[in-house]
Amino acid sequence: MWTQEIQCNGNESQIHFCPTSPSHKHSCSHDNNVGLVCAEMINVRLVNGNSPCSGTVEVLHRGQWGTVCDDGWDLADAAVVCRELDCGEPVDALSDAQVGLGSGPVWMNNAMCTGSESTLKKCGSVIWGFQGVCQSKSAGVICSGVRLVGGSRCSGRLEILHDQTWMSVCDAVFDQQDAEVVCRELDCGAPVQVLGAAAFDKEDTQMWTQEIQCRGNESQIHLCPTSLPHKYNCSHDNDVGLVCAGLSKLLLLH
Structure with a gap:
């Protein structure tokens, strides 16, 4: 059992950043284990497309939406986005020259998906959350629907x-x-x-x-x-x- 009292303010990005008190005085057993149900969050979306299943890829990272640099962006990466959004098969992997600009920081650079991952965040990346400047374009996809x-x-x-x-x-x-x-x-x-x-x-x-x-x-x-x-x-x-x-x-x- 965790022996300290966690005293989060609620705005921390990780539980380990929350203050803690000395060992609590409560007599806890595994009958007192805490469980939690969180709302399912959408971590990827498509914007500026002509349908809900096409557009520029944006990912949610630490509470803010940002773009994916299209360095190395291909159909394997697009397939993961289409699967995550339940939008069928990937038709094309695009840049913002074809689907329009995204917004926010650049959160992902050089995605390295195999195509079988269930979410984009499970793909490898040279840099994730780097907030850098993309020298190329923002990644986009067209899914079949x-x-x-x-x-x-x-x-x-x-x-x-x-x-x-x-x-x-x-x-x-x-x-x-x-x-x-x-x-x-x-x-x-x-x-x-x-x-x-x-x-x-x-x-x-x-x-x-x-x-x-x-x-x-x-x-x-x-x-x-x-x-x-x-x-x-x-x-x-x-x-x-x-x-x-x-x-x-x-x-x-x-």
Whole structure:
């Protein structure tokens, strides 16, 4: 058992900076162990983008929002941000020349994510919290806001992110042009097959209520026009699935 009384003012950044008194006089046992529930905090956000899943990356460090220098910033780093924000797959890793300036100090320099980390703060960095001047640009990302579930990265049941909620799509409101946009957005080549719900596991998600009307040349599904809520009586038996070609980008040397 901790034998001193902790006397924080409440504004300290670490518990070890709080004053303590001499050994307390209370008779404590493990029946008196203290537990704590903190509010879950969002430690990363995207600003100045055209959707909640794109923009300049800002991280919360010691109570202040700041930027990430794009030295060494790549798709592996972007993948971690997209995962942390539950925004699907990374589409592109950007600089502020493409998505706009962030604000505050530069908190992270030369991120070294493998791409599998659950949060950006778990990635390695040459300097973290250095408050220096970034000689390059602020890092940004575009996340897909669309994903294929229950198969592979390029095949599965289609879900679209809307108002921070993943929704299934009814096969009655989805066609070949829509499939072309989804496969392109996920960098998965051309669509091979549009499938029904039987091809992949069902999930108890909300249903997308608008008809998607892509022309087929859009870069993201969220840029496609939509109609008013459709009149189809859709259930999860009507969930749409998709198989994309999954083409890889090859570098040929000779």
